[in-house]
Amino acid sequence: MITTDDDAAPRLPLAPIAERAAPPATLPAVTAGGLAWRPAERSDAPALLALKNAVAEADREPYRETLAEVTELFDAPWRRLATDSLLGFDAAGDLRAYGYVDSMPGDTRIVRAFLFGAVHPQLRGRGIGRELFAWQVARARQVLAASGKEVPGRLAVFVEDDKPAAALRLYERAGFTPRRYYAELERDLRDGAPLPDVTLDGGLRLVPIADEHDEPARLAHNDAFRDHWGSQPMTREQWRTGRSTFAPEWSFVVVDPDPDVAALLADPATDADSAAALRRGEPFVVGYHVAARYTEDFAVRGYPFGYTEILGVRRAYRGRRIAVALLAAAMRAFAADGMHRAGLDVDTQNPSGAHGLYASLGYVKSHGSHLRTIEL
Incomplete structure (x- = not known):
């Protein structure tokens, strides 16, 4: 059988993931810098926040995190920080480095392991990052091998374009090559440029997001992003985790109150979960x-802004200006709340245009x- 990835040409038959991942029997030791290492615990959240923001400031990143955001790392039920994380403390007990590996339970077409970590700017150049990253890569290979998912595998690390050159060399030496590029975009909300007025057709209704739309929106997301590179289905627990920054007052859905159930059920592109929801007569978010x-980012950037975290349209409903209507509604909500700009992040090769x-x-x-990434 020829195996394919959602972002690649057909591949030759794959060896078992336990072979492709080449997991080491033991993890490499991290000894550089004389730090004391142990797995992360929930009580470490304040120290981890201070370290992450110190790194962001030193690297001039336009982001800062909050304690709530960092605490959420420990809340995801699928994370195994007891085995998949390391924290390095100096003799005074101060946190000076961190690293962890994250994998997603919803991965089906490709199984992924993401690597996150950093060393305090004052301790760079002592080999700590090199040894810590080697530990992360080794642990990521173990995680992929243990998944038992006989699909393509991927080790991945996200990198800011202006990351220090030493970090880039570290990734290159470890075999990670650029795979995908992303652009953060902004739109000035005070320049007087008009926002489009969109009248949706076919009885479609744009409404503020509500609790009843939560699961229907997840199903719409999984459908909308099925043809996006690297995207995998989100489970209920993934969808509902990490909402400390969620702004419901700026969030909207478009609902089809009278979908053509027969046509959608007959369409082979309609996924099983959406089909079941249609049969049950649940709200159909499109x-x-x-x-x-x-x-926390307002002061860093010098202005308040609203952010589009995720935006999507079901594939069967594309071409009906739904995305334009949603963005226009969001930007109006941003502006009404005193935000100066609207922001979002986009894959530069997004297939939906x-x-x-x-x-x-x-x-x-x-x-x-x-x-x-390293592709396996």
Whole structure:
């Protein structure tokens, strides 16, 4: 059988994931810098926050995190920080480095392990990052091998485009190569440029997001992103985890109150979960805009902004200006709340043409990042 990935040409038959991942029997020791190492615990959240923000400030990143955001790392039920994380403390007991490996329970077409970590700027150049990253890569290989998912595998690390050169060399030496590029876009909400007025057709209704839309929006998301590179289905627990920045007052959905159930059920592209929801007569979300409020970033950037966390339209409903209607509603909500700009992040090779849509609405690039991977 020829195995394919959602972002690649057909591959030759794959060896078992336990072989492809080449997991080491034991993990390499981390001894550089004289730090004391142990797994992360929930009580470490304040120290981890201080370290992450110190790194962000030193690297001039336009982001800062909150205690709630860091605490959420420990709340996800699928994370195994007892085995998949390391924290390094100096002799005074101060946290000076961290690293962890994250894998998603919903991965089906490709199984992924993401690597996150950093060393305090004052301790860089002592080999700590090199040894810690080697530990992460080794642990990531173990995680992939243990998944038992006989699909393509991927080790991945997200990198800001202006990351220090030493970090880039570290990734390159470990075999990680650039795989995908992302652009953070912003749109000035005070420049007087009009926002489009969109009248949706076919009885579609744009409404503020509510609790009843939560699961229907997840199903819409899984359908909308099924043809996006690297995207995998989100389980209920993934969808509901990490909402400390969620801004419901800026979030909207488009609902089809009278979907053509027979046609959708007959369409082979309709996934099983959506089909079951249609049969049950549940609200049918066909487009969604989920917003976030990153208050800690306002001072760093010098202005308040609203952020489009995720935006999507079911594939069967594309071409009906649903995304434009959602973005326009969100930008109006941002502006009404005193935000100066609207922001979002986009894959520069997005297959739905989103980049062109955002440009037509006045969004321009403000920052960039990319994904480096080892493909297995």
